[in-house]
Amino acid sequence: MTTHNPRGQAGRREWFGFVALLIPLLLVSMDVSILYFAVPFVARDLAPSSTEQLWILDIYGFVLAGLLITMGGVGDRIGRRRLLLAGAVAFSAASLLAAYASSPETLILARALLGIGGATLMPSTLGLIRNLFPDETQRNKAVAIWTAALSGGVALGPLLCGLLLERFWWGSVFLVNVPFMVLLLIAAPLLLPEFKNPAAVRFDLLSALLSLAAILPVVYGVKQLAADGPETTTLSYVGVGVLMGVLFVWRQIARPGSLIDIDLFRRAAFSGSILVNLFAMLAIVGFAVYLTQYLQLALGMDTLEAALWSLVPTLVTGGLAPAAVAIGQKVNRAYVMAGGFLLAAAGFTVLSQVQTGTALWFVLFGGALYAGGLVAVISLVTGMVLAVAPPERAGSASALLESGTELGGALGIAILGSVGTAVYRGELASGLPAALPETAADQVRESLANATAVATQIPQAAGDVLTAARSAFLAGFDVAATTAAAIMLTGAVVAVVALRKAA
Known part of the structure; x- marks a missing residue:
C-alpha cells in the first residue's frame, strides 16, 4: 500500500485529489433524486406500466444498497482507485444506455447498471478520503466538505432536472453524467494514488x-x-x-x-456511529418527500420553481457541517451530535405548525433548522467511522456506513410515509364532496398527487376536491413532522448514551 505523504500531512496534491473525488459523489447523490421530476416525460414517451414506473424509480437505490458492502470489500482487495475508475466507466456506459432507452425494460436495466456503478464509486470515494488524510484534523475538514457535497447533490438533482427539462428531452438528465465521469477518468490517475489492503484474504x-x-x-x-x-x-x-x-x-x-471486519462492531465509536447515522438519515430522507409535495402540490409551484425553493434550506445550512466539526474538536462530539438532533427536533416542531396560508419563509425556516442539524450529525458520524476504521479496511467500513444510510432512508420513508398517509386518508373519510364518483374518491384517497390529477379530470368538483385533499395533506404533514421531532429527541439520547465515552 502506497501513501502520498509519509509525514501524515496532506498537501496540495491530496486536496486536488479530494476535489476530484467530489465529482462521483455529486453525480451519484444527484442520481438518487434527479429522475423524480422527469417521470411525466418518461411516461409520455415510453408508456411504462405502474409497476414498471416504480421499478424505474426504485431499482437504482435497491441495487446501490445491495452491493455497497460487496464493493467496499472488492475495493479493499483490488485497489480503491482501480475500483473507482471501473465504476466511472460503468456509470458512463449506463448513463448513455438510460439516456437513449427506447423501452421501459431498457430504462430499468440501465438504472440497475447505474446502481452497480454507484455502488463501486461511493465506498471508494469515502475510503480514499481516509487514506488521503491520515491527519485527523485535515480528515475532519474533508469529511465536512464531503457531507455538504452529498446533501447538496441530492438537493441539486431536482434543480438540474428542472433546468434540463425546460430545454431538452428527458434523457438529458442522464447524459449530463458522461462528461464529468470522463473528467474523473483523466484526473484520478494523475491525482490519486492506489490504496488496497495488503493482508486481504481471498474474496x-x-x-x-x-x-x-x-x-x-x-x-x-x-x-x-x-x-x-x-x-x-x-x-x-x-x-x-x-x-x-x-x-x-x-x-x-x-x-x-x-468481507467485513466484524471486530469493528465491538468498538463503540463504530457501532454507535452507525446507529446514530441511521436516526439522522431516517428523518432527512423520510421527510424530503413531504417538502417536495408541499411545494409542488400544496402550493401549486411548477417543477423549476419548486426545485429552486427547495435549495434554500441547503444553502442556508451549508456552513453547519464545518462548524460542527470545529466544535467537535473542542467539545465531546456526542454532545455536539445531540445538539444537532435537538436543532433538527426544533425544525420539525416548527414544521408541525404549518397550516393553509402559512408563509413560505416559515416552512423554509423549519426546513433549514432540521437540515442543518442533521447535516452536522452526519458529518461528525462520518468522521468518527473513518477515524476508527483501519486504513486498509476503510473501503468496507465506508460501505457499512453507507448501507446504514440506505436502510435509514428506507425506514424514514416507511415510518413517516405511513404516518402521513394514515392521517391523510382519515381526514378525507368525510371531507370529500358527496357527489364525487366512488372510483375518483378512491384515487383521491391514495395521495395528493392523485387528487391533483382527479381535479383536472372533473373540473366541476376541482375546487372542493383540492381544498379537501390539501387540508388532509397538511394534517398528515404536521403529524409526520411531530413524529420526526420525537425521533430526533430519541436520536439525541442515543448519541449521548452510545458515543459519550467513545467521542
Whole structure:
C-alpha cells in the first residue's frame, strides 16, 4: 500500500485529489433524486406500466444498497482507485444506455447498471478520503466538505432536472453524467494514488451473496410498508432479509476478514456511529418527500420553481457541517451530535405548525433548522467511522456506513410515509364532496398527487376536491413532522448514551 505523504500531512496534491473525488459523489447523490421530476416525460414517451414506473424509480437505490458492502470489500482487495475508475466507466456506459432507452425494460436495466456503478464509486470515494488524510484534523475538514457535497447533490438533482427539462428531452438528465465521469477518468490517475489492503484474504463470494440477500429484501420490504402497510408478503421480505443478515454475520465471525471486519462492531465509536447515522438519515430522507409535495402540490409551484425553493434550506445550512466539526474538536462530539438532533427536533416542531396560508419563509425556516442539524450529525458520524476504521479496511467500513444510510432512508420513508398517509386518508373519510364518483374518491384517497390529477379530470368538483385533499395533506404533514421531532429527541439520547465515552 502506497501513501502520498509519509509525514501524515496532506498537501496540495491530496486536496486536488479530494476535489476530484467530489465529482462521483455529486453525480451519484444527484442520481438518487434527479429522475423524480422527469417521470411525466418518461411516461409520455415510453408508456411504462405502474409497476414498471416504480421499478424505474426504485431499482437504482435497491441495487446501490445491495452491493455497497460487496464493493467496499472488492475495493479493499483490488485497489480503491482501480475500483473507482471501473465504476466511472460503468456509470458512463449506463448513463448513455438510460439516456437513449427506447423501452421501459431498457430504462430499468440501465438504472440497475447505474446502481452497480454507484455502488463501486461511493465506498471508494469515502475510503480514499481516509487514506488521503491520515491527519485527523485535515480528515475532519474533508469529511465536512464531503457531507455538504452529498446533501447538496441530492438537493441539486431536482434543480438540474428542472433546468434540463425546460430545454431538452428527458434523457438529458442522464447524459449530463458522461462528461464529468470522463473528467474523473483523466484526473484520478494523475491525482490519486492506489490504496488496497495488503493482508486481504481471498474474496468470499458466498459472503457477498449473503449481504445482497440480506439488504435487498429488507430495504424493499421496509419501503413497501409505506405503501401497503404490514401485509404478510411485505413482512416476509423483511423476515427473509433479517435471516440472511444473521447468516451473513455468522459467516463473518466464522471466517475472519471474509468481507467485513466484524471486530469493528465491538468498538463503540463504530457501532454507535452507525446507529446514530441511521436516526439522522431516517428523518432527512423520510421527510424530503413531504417538502417536495408541499411545494409542488400544496402550493401549486411548477417543477423549476419548486426545485429552486427547495435549495434554500441547503444553502442556508451549508456552513453547519464545518462548524460542527470545529466544535467537535473542542467539545465531546456526542454532545455536539445531540445538539444537532435537538436543532433538527426544533425544525420539525416548527414544521408541525404549518397550516393553509402559512408563509413560505416559515416552512423554509423549519426546513433549514432540521437540515442543518442533521447535516452536522452526519458529518461528525462520518468522521468518527473513518477515524476508527483501519486504513486498509476503510473501503468496507465506508460501505457499512453507507448501507446504514440506505436502510435509514428506507425506514424514514416507511415510518413517516405511513404516518402521513394514515392521517391523510382519515381526514378525507368525510371531507370529500358527496357527489364525487366512488372510483375518483378512491384515487383521491391514495395521495395528493392523485387528487391533483382527479381535479383536472372533473373540473366541476376541482375546487372542493383540492381544498379537501390539501387540508388532509397538511394534517398528515404536521403529524409526520411531530413524529420526526420525537425521533430526533430519541436520536439525541442515543448519541449521548452510545458515543459519550467513545467521542
